[in-house]
Amino acid sequence: MSYKVTERHKSYLTQLKSYHLFTCSSINWDKQIAEPYQQGEIGPNEKFWADIKNKYNSSKIERLVCLDKLKVRYWESKQKKARRMDSDLYSNWKRRYPFVKKVLQGDQESWREAVRKYATFHKELDVAQAYSLHVYDQKTVECDVFLQPIDVIIPFKIEKITKRGYLRYHDMPKTKRYSLYESYVYSCLLKIVQDLFAVLPCNTIYLNGIAGTRTHHSPIISTVVEDTLDRRLQNPILVLQKHRHMVSFKKRSGFQPIERVYSPTLMIQ
Numbered sequence: 001m002s003y004k005v006t007e008r009h010k011s012y013l014t015q016l017k018s019y020h021l022f023t024c025s026s027i028n029w030d031k032q033i034a035e036p037y038q039q040g041e042i043g044p045n046e047k048f049w050a051d052i053k054n055k056y057n058s059s060k061i062e063r064l065v066c067l068d069k070l071k072v073r074y075w076e077s078k079q080k081k082a083r084r085m086d087s088d089l090y091s092n093w094k095r096r097y098p099f100v101k102k103v104l105q106g107d108q109e110s111w112r113e114a115v116r117k118y119a120t121f122h123k124e125l126d127v128a129q130a131y132s133l134h135v136y137d138q139k140t141v142e143c144d145v146f147l148q149p150i151d152v153i154i155p156f157k158i159e160k161i162t163k164r165g166y167l168r169y170h171d172m173p174k175t176k177r178y179s180l181y182e183s184y185v186y187s188c189l190l191k192i193v194q195d196l197f198a199v200l201p202c203n204t205i206y207l208n209g210i211a212g213t214r215t216h217h218s219p220i221i222s223t224v225v226e227d228t229l230d231r232r233l234q235n236p237i238l239v240l241q242k243h244r245h246m247v248s249f250k251k252r253s254g255f256q257p258i259e260r261v262y263s264p265t266l267m268i269q
Contacts, residue, residue, distance in 0.1 A: 003160035003168060016153065017183040019127050020190035020236050024120040026198040033100045036089050043086025049079040104201055106138035111200055119195040126153060127188045136264040142206040145192055147220075149211050150181045150254065178254035185209055185221065185255070186236035193225050193240075203227045208261045222246040222261035 037043045042050060053075040058068035102110035112133050121127050129146040136142060154177045157169040189209055196205050209221040224244040248256040 002163055003170075004162075006159045006161050006167070009155075009159040012155075013180060016180060017187050019121075019124070019184075019187045020194065022120070022191070023194050024118060024198050027114075027118060029100060029104050029201045032093075033097065033104060036093050037086065039090070043083065043089065045082035045085045045089070046079055049075050049082050053079065104138070106135055108133075108135040111135050111141065114199050115196070118199040121188075121192045121195045127191055131192075136206075139201070139203040140206070140264050141196060141200060141202045141204075142208075142264055143192065143196065144208045144210060145189070146217065147185060147188060147209050147211045149213065150177065153184060154181050175251055178249075178251060181254060182237070182249055185211075186240055189221065189223070190236040190239055193229070197227055197229070204264075206262050206264050211255065218257035219261050220247065220255040220257060222258060224262045 053072060056068075056071065056075075058071075062068045062071075099110060099113070103114055115122070115133060122131060126148055129148060131146065132144045134142045154172075156172060156177070158172050160168045160170060162168060189207060193205055193207060196202065203226065205225045207223050207225060208219050210217050211220050212218055223240055223246070225240065226243060230239060230242060244262060246258055246260070246262065248258055250256065
């Protein structure tokens with residue numbers, strides 16, 4: 001009998017390998033701490049309309065039909081609205097300044113808050129059940145991530161459909177499950193790395209992937225990633241393997257617990 005893997009099953013397996021493709025917005029903290037304009041001076045939004053008004057030279061026809069006055073009144077109205085926008089812009093900058101300053105100083109609680117607010121990896125439980133974040137210095141962060149275990153995230157069965165539309169379930173080969181789990185783990189870790197580089201002003205990330213149950217878990221992968229990711233590579237495994245990397249993975253048995261992990265406390269003296 002002829003079988004075909006269902007589209008639903010294909011879609012789920014594709015998703016397992018695609019978390020890294022969905023990145024969060026990047027934040028330029030150096031730009032955010034810069035004063036938008038000096039107090040007492042005209043703001044950027046108001047200046048835009050003021051320049052248009054000041055550079056305007058009316059034609060004789062415009063003056064005859066009083067179109068020049070209409071244009072000036074319009075630009076003055078826009079300038080007034082822009083002035084309020086600039087006032088709000090400065091107020092928001094002033095309100096955020098203490099937080100942004102702490103972020104640039106490497107304050108641990110501020111970095112944690114930035115990750116909670118702006119990163120997206122922790123909003124998807126399939127990517128990270130839980131995580132912990134520790135700041136070592138102004139440019140270095142350590143992150144432990146609790147990944148979903150293989151038996152939770154990788155199906156035991158392959159969902160297929162017959163020509164007549166009947167669903168059938170066949171056992172998924174163990175090696176296939178291990179291979180899918182490997183792709184899932186690396187996709188999740190790359191997603192996390194990309195998010196952290198996007199929302200934190202760091203240059204180095206110490207990342208440890210942990211798997212297992214709540215009572216029995218252990219690290220299965222440890223990597224040190226510099227902010228030199230080769231984003232041209234489509235395969236997360238190849239991307240992360242270009243950096244310092246500790247892992248034990250076997251095709252017939254999957255990930256094995258590793259006895260030690262990279263730590264900035266030990267490596268940076």
